[in-house]
Amino acid sequence: MEKRELLYEGKAKQVYATVDPDLVIQYFKDDATAFNAQKRGTIVNKGRYNNAISASLFRYLEEHGVPTHFVRTLSEREMLVRRLEIIPVEVVVRNVIAGSLAKRLGLSEGRELPRPILEHYYKNDALGDPLINPWHITVLGFASEGELEEINRRALQVNDSLRTFLQPRGLILVDFKLEFGRFQGRLLLADEISPDTCRFWDAASGEKLDKDRFRFDLGNVESAYAEVHRRICGVA
Numbered sequence: 001m002e003k004r005e006l007l008y009e010g011k012a013k014q015v016y017a018t019v020d021p022d023l024v025i026q027y028f029k030d031d032a033t034a035f036n037a038q039k040r041g042t043i044v045n046k047g048r049y050n051n052a053i054s055a056s057l058f059r060y061l062e063e064h065g066v067p068t069h070f071v072r073t074l075s076e077r078e079m080l081v082r083r084l085e086i087i088p089v090e091v092v093v094r095n096v097i098a099g100s101l102a103k104r105l106g107l108s109e110g111r112e113l114p115r116p117i118l119e120h121y122y123k124n125d126a127l128g129d130p131l132i133n134p135w136h137i138t139v140l141g142f143a144s145e146g147e148l149e150e151i152n153r154r155a156l157q158v159n160d161s162l163r164t165f166l167q168p169r170g171l172i173l174v175d176f177k178l179e180f181g182r183f184q185g186r187l188l189l190a191d192e193i194s195p196d197t198c199r200f201w202d203a204a205s206g207e208k209l210d211k212d213r214f215r216f217d218l219g220n221v222e223s224a225y226a227e228v229h230r231r232i233c234g235v236a
């Protein structure tokens with residue numbers, strides 16, 4: 001499938017048109033940003049790892065009843081996906097206290113939650129993706145009541161499925177961010193699922209194997225992405 005014009009360029013990906021108006025190509029870059037793009041850098045081969053990891057996880061989720069935008073892998077850095085109308089809400093699912101939850105509520109990182117917490121953020125870079133609640137989403141018209149109900153149900157289903165998949169691979173799913181979009185009257189899971197958008201901790205050592213290594217200059221950033229890729233995609 002041939003790449004046509006660049007439709008959108010984000011922090012970690014580019015989106016290209018194709019001949020088919022219903023399909024676009026996601027190209028995964030090595031660029032990394034953190035703290036609302038105040039910190040910028042490159043993680044060598046991140047684009048290759050995130051493309052492969054996302055493809056494996058989207059395939060697994062589809063097989064387990066979660067509709068996604070994923071169509072097929074095109075190359076080391078490209079996947080073909082359905083062209084959606086993105087809902088401007090980022091859904092965060094948390095299983096273990098970390099990141100902004102720990103900071104905002106003054107909690108120490110690492111405590112396992114008795115059940116998952118769902119959070120919603122307004123997808124708006126200029127505003128730094130502010131935390132919002134279901135009232136903002138429905139009253140301001142970001143999504144309908146029905147869509148929000150489906151988004152929340154799907155997010156929890158994704159959490160259950162991913163935890164089941166990751167557990168035998170020795171990875172703890174601490175938290176992650178999802179995006180959804182509308183396609184021909186259906187709600188599809190969009191974007192990517194990777195160490196950029198998830199916190200993965202090694203089950204045995206508790207070592208962080210995700211973008212926190214970049215955010216906090218913990219070192220061994222590339223090798224953490226490579227390790228997650230090895231465990232999820234099953235290659236050395």
Ligand code: UDP
Nearest residue numbers: 092098099100101175176177196197198199
């Ligand atoms: N996350 C993301 N994109 C964002 C914000 C968060 O992918 O714009 C992911 C992040 O990698 C983590 C989860 O969502 O896995 C929860 O992030 P948190 O709210 O703790 O914010 P952070 O401290 O990562 O900024």
